[in-house]
Amino acid sequence: MLAIDIKNLSKSYKIGNTKFSVLNQINLEVKQGEFVAIMGPSGSGKSTLLQVMGLLDTADSGTYRLFGKQIEKEPSNVLSDIRGSMIGFVFQQFHLLSKSNAIQNVCLPSLYTEINEPTKVAEIQLKKVGLENRTHHTPSELSGGQQQRVAIARALLNDPPIIFADEPTGNLDSKSKIEIMLELKRSHEEGKTIVMVTHEPEMAEYCDRIIHVIDGKITNEERKRKSREIHLGTYNILKRKSGWNLIKGIIKQSFFSLTTNRLRTFLSALGILFGVVCVISVMALGEGAKKSVEDQFSSLGANLVIVRTGGMRSGGVSMEAGTINRLDVYDVSAVSKKFPEVKQISAVVNGRAQLVYGNRNWNSFVTGASFNYESLRNLEPTEGRFFTEEEDNKRALVCLIGNTVVRELFDGKNPVGTYLKINRISFRVIGQLPEKGSTGFRDQDDVVLVPLNTAMRRLLNKDAVDNLEMELDPNESSENFIVSIKRFLHERHGTNESMGNIYQVMSMADIQSAVSESNQTMSTLLIALAIVSLMVGGIGIMNIMLVSVKERTKEIGLRKALGARESDIRIQFLIESTLTSLTGGIVGLVFGILTVLFLQEYFGWTIVLSFPSIGFAFLFSISIGILFGWWPSEYAAKLSPIVALRSE
Ligand SMILES: Nc1ncnc2c1ncn2[C@@H]1O[C@H](COP(=O)(O)OP(=O)(O)OP(=O)(O)O)[C@@H](O)[C@H]1O
Incomplete structure (x- = not known):
């Protein structure tokens, strides 16, 4: 079986609308175990021929069999697998990963192809090329000749039957040229078929056979020596890596690439970081605002409805709310009788009064209400007790005081049992x-x-009352009740709607839902803004990923030459972008929680940190990574191996 069997192979490049023929009806046979040099003037098509033979590029017409396998119609995944398992490449520019050391570079093919104990094999190969003491050196710490020897060790890792070398000595000094040729010769003696492009006759002298190409045609051949006949028979193709083994390796590579470019990773994660901080804070503040509204309203009393006398028009002049008091204490029993849905009710009067305790003065708000005001308004005293019905009927001089008054007059000490002057009357x-x-x-x-x-x-010398405050049965519609009670009070007091808004009725439940609704609108708006900032962060990631793809085009080409399928490249870049946004997400989460705790501690804002909001921010940041990493990953995956390798 021939190693290479090419018949009538042609290829042309299209530049604009013009076609340039580069390979013209090539017929070539290479036996297993041959060491062949392809020579010719610059631009004659030598490299193009080698790239087609190495499955890095495709021909326009003709047939090509590699170790008996018909190549032309195979899909790109099969070509990748063949490159990964049967072909070794040595390039003029070495194409080593600059941040990886020698052993990591040599092991690279094992990322995509199942190779037994790759590190051990890599060490053996590096020893064979005389670099056993340079295994942990990065390319910048190696000479050109040493770099090319690392590339040869890499080409031999998967023990391929054939090696394609494109000007392997082109970038080297004369001593290194000889060293590299000796390495290739050694591989040849170990049974490898080698096809090498060179324009140096001295290097071609190492080969068994020289093929001359001029203007895309094989013009003549020279045989230098008889080749050893090797028959590998059906070559045992190495398997491509798959499943978790493959993904694990790609994740490791992605981590490596992100950690060796820390600043770039940090900068691309920054947008997501701020986005997540915004989402966490806004959601925590929104929930906090909702909770504090609920707390405030529940402290007012359950399902509270307040009726107060409003303004009234008199002779065309509108008067301020409360100007004319039409409510009286008899309304209390009348309303209770008429409306069974009112569970409890109290008349309330308000005013201001001067308070004196010892030598301290304080002007405060005085409220008079029935004994049931305690349960109506959730006013269970923290110290002492509430007044009784009897004390109310007897007009007893007793009072309860709020925290601010306790602080101003009693320095926060328990005031129960003391006497306080309210408008000079002792209570x-x-x-x-x-x-x-x-x-x-x-x-x-x-x-x-x-x-x-x-x-x-x-105390206040009032005949009328200011408010009627009542607890409505929660099953009743406050909307209907408001209409009915207004009508009832108009009837009782001989007034009507045309006289102005005399009875103003407020339902706390309605007010609460209105406030909650506006809070909700506000937090939805803020969350939308935070999501926009996450999106902007995502666009940042996309930009940096695209720059990274451009910067690493050669690396992508190399990976493809070593057997990576489109999907492997796509997964690697997707993992990189997802890990970047995940990093931003996690750091953002920590900063978000710290920000929220800071706002709570120093500004006293009510904050509610909920697991759903944390989970949302976390999942959202991963989705952003996948979403915005998709395009750059797709772009990288679709790059043709040879275009990527030749990119500048
Ligand atoms: N991607 C491409 N698009 C258009 N033309 C190309 C492309 N790649 C190569 N060529 C052209 O094809 C011709 C053959 O190129 P190739 O690299 O195969 O030549 P070569 O014999 O290897 O030359 P050298 O010894 O200078 O490397 C050249 O004229 C080159 O300009």
């Missing part, structure tokens, strides 16, 4: 109200609470 403090916080425009803890009748008759 006994019977309880301290729970903390309610600020609603934004009013400090709800700056308050003194007294029984309704005490407030109306002894």
Whole structure:
């Protein structure tokens, strides 16, 4: 069986609309075990012929059998597998990976082809080429001759039956040229078929046979010596690596490539990092805002509805809310009777008063309400007790005070049992109200609470009440209730809608859902912005990946020459972009959590860090890596091996 059997092979290159014929009806036979040199003037087509024979390029017409296997119609994956298992390449420019050391470079083919104990084989090959003391040197730490010897060791790793060498001595000094030729000769003596392109007659002298090519045609042949006849029979093709074994190797390579280019990796991960910090913070703040709104409203009381007297038009003049009080204490029983859905109700009066304790003064807000105000407004005292119905009926001089008043007048000490002057009247403090916080425009803890009748008759001198506050059955629609109660109050007080918005009714549940809705809109908007920033980060990754593909085009060509399939290259670049965005995602996650904790600690903002938001940011960053890495990976995968190897 012939090693190479070429019949009527032609190839042309197209530049613009013009076709240039490079190989013209080539017929060539190379026996197993031959050492053949191809010579000819520059531009005659020697390298093109070698590349077609090495399956790095394809011919336009003609037939080609390599060790009996018909090549022309094979798909690119099969060609990759044949290159990986049957062919060794030695190039003029060595094509070593600059960041990998000698042993790593020699082992590279084992990434794609199943080779037994590749490191051991690599060490043996490096020893054979006299580099046993240079195994951990990178190409920049080796001479040109030594680099080419590493490349020869690499070409021999998979023990291929044939080696294609394109000007292997072209870049070397005369001493190194001889060393390299001796290495090739040794391989030849070990049974390899070698086809070498050279323009140096001295180098061709090492070969058995010289083929002269001029203008894409074989013009003549010279036989230097008789070749040893070798018959390998059917060559036992090495298997391509597959499954986890293959992926594991590619992941290792990706890690290596990312860690040897740390700055580039860091810069491309930066966009994702900021994006994830934004997503985490915005989601935590959004959830926090939602929670604080819920807390605020639940502290106001369950399903609370407040009726207050609004403005009224008098002779065409609109008057301010609360100008005319039409509500009275009798409305309480009337409403309870009329509306069974009202579970409890209290009349409320408000005013301001001067408080004096010892030599301290404080102007505060006074509220008068019924004894059931405790359950209506969730006001269970933190110290002492609430006033009773009896105390309300007797207009007792007792009060409960809010936290701000306790702080201003009592230095935060328990005030229960002391006497406090409210508008010069002495009241006994019977309880301290729970903390309610600020609603934004009013400090709800700056308050003194007294029984309704005490407030109306002894403190504020009011006949009318300011508000009716009630708890509505949660199963009732507050919308219908608001309409009914307004109508009822108009009827009771002889007023009507045309007189103005006399009764203003607020349902806390409605207000809460309105506030939550606007919060939701705000956080959706912010999340959208954060996602846009992640996208921008993704575009950053894509740009850097594209630059990286361009920069590493030769490396891609080399990997393909050594047996990498399109899918292997695609996976490698996809893993690189995904690992980059994942790194950004993980670091962003840590910074995001720290940012959120910082905001909570120093600004006192309510923050809710939820696992779904962390998971979302994490998964999103991986997806960005895959999404934006796809195009550069596809571009790299589709590069033709020879175009990639020849790129500048
Ligand atoms: N990708 C390409 N596109 C267009 N023309 C090409 C391409 N590659 C090679 N050529 C042309 O094909 C011809 C043969 O090139 P090839 O590299 O095979 O020649 P060679 O004999 O090896 O030359 P040298 O000894 O200078 O390397 C040259 O004229 C070259 O310009």
